[in-house]
Amino acid sequence: MHVEIHGQPADEAPTLVLSSGLGGVTGFWQPQLATLCERYCVVLYDQRGTGRSADTLPEGYSMKMMAAELAEALTLHGITKFGIVGHALGGLIGLQLALDYPTRVERVAVINGWLTLNAHTQRCFHVRQDLLLNVGIDAFVRAQPLFLYPSEWMAQHQARLEQEDAHHVAHFQGTENLLRRLNALMTADFSIRAASITSPVLVICSQDDLLVPWSCSVQLAAALPDSQLVEMPWGGHAMSVTDPEPFNALLMQWLNDTDTVLKTAHVAG
Template sequence: MASVMMTVNGLNLHYEIINPRVKKTVVLLHGFTGSSTTWDKVISSMSDQVRIIAIDLIGHGYTDSPKNVEHYSMEKQVSVLHGLLAQRGINKFTLVGYSMGGRIALAYALQYPETIEQLILESASPGLQTIEERTVRVKADNILAERLEKEGIQAFVDYWENIPLFESQKNLPQEIQEEIRADRLLQNERGLANSLRGIGTGQQNSYWDELTSFTKPVVLVTGELDKKFYQKAVDMKNLFQNCKHVVVSKAGHAIHVENPKTFATIIEEQN
């Protein structure tokens, strides 16, 4: 595994690359409060016949956390991702995204469908459908961002790891829970706060109406215990032209963390 820094559109981006000489490529996008390291156990369970690129998204990991919130917008995230892959000469790949990273992956795939071999979305959504829903969410995310800046990263992580969405992670071995917490604590306060302001679900456009025009193969992955995103996936599957929905038993929102071997198998079955 090699750690790489690359400048794209004026931002310093960090990513990990595994099996760089292999042509078949999988690109991994983590979720909010995560980084490229969130995929380590998935990567170690995968074949060495696939090149893997795990990216630190803007405001996360070792990638820049700029002051200007505009750098965190969906448009900027997609543009920077496209620039990074273009610089590496990668124009066909499987794109995998989890939660926030899944929303970015979907936006990217809709804008650059010619680059996508498979799109794998884990616990992700096409956004909120109404302006009213988005307005409420923006207000809540702004309050959360201010709380993060006021109380600091440790207090925020204490809160974040106890929200209902991650309840199933309390069943994981203590060692794994500590690894998840350590990754969150390494994040940058400004990066997380501006991510809430710039790439929160309320800030992005709804992509629900665009799903019907996407023709590339899609796999939606949700955990049996995550009822909210299970239902979102059911609704999305009805709109995509070429889609299957995989439900992982006894897993919650973050399947790749709770059951990395199964998640690795899901990726490899598509390649």
């Protein structure tokens, strides 16, 4: 698995792992990287079957397998304790890690995630899946920004979107890999075990997210024992990209607050 380590030395600063959504690659986090690297050891990775972690995913691929792969990769790099900041799929990987490796996961931030799949989000995924299977990769890629970004932002960034489209087509993760990762995402359900997640969790959402209704984050936060819910009024599903300054400020505030809690816990331990 392709792993990158940036920022402060791991033995001098808390470690944060950044986990992307369905795209799965490190580039999603560029708007956050410089800010986070000032205070943290920041780990980026390309998820299995995407980007520079090329592989053929098995049938029955699951969220539990995604979490185990990341845990193993971090162990290989000497990282035993960490926080995780995840966007959508990446946030659900964070929740799975908190369930399966509770002594290793210090905190989780879930961006536009959910407790269990909402019918509206399922409809959106089915549309994207139909485009891929019945029209082709180009159509799938061209439609992707519609689910990620607000229309006004897209109108002002057409040149950037065209460049991203060309890049995503050229580096497409493969139809079978995408469908297996999408199935793992759609079948993930934390409704039964959410109360067992003891790590502090930031649940942050955008109220104009086309793909995931903001009420999904409200539901998720309510099911977690130690959560903080933060709502941004604008930015779409990928508001960390479209409106990074307020997003980064909200994330850093929560990290600062939980830094204090973690330090106190370490001293007490």
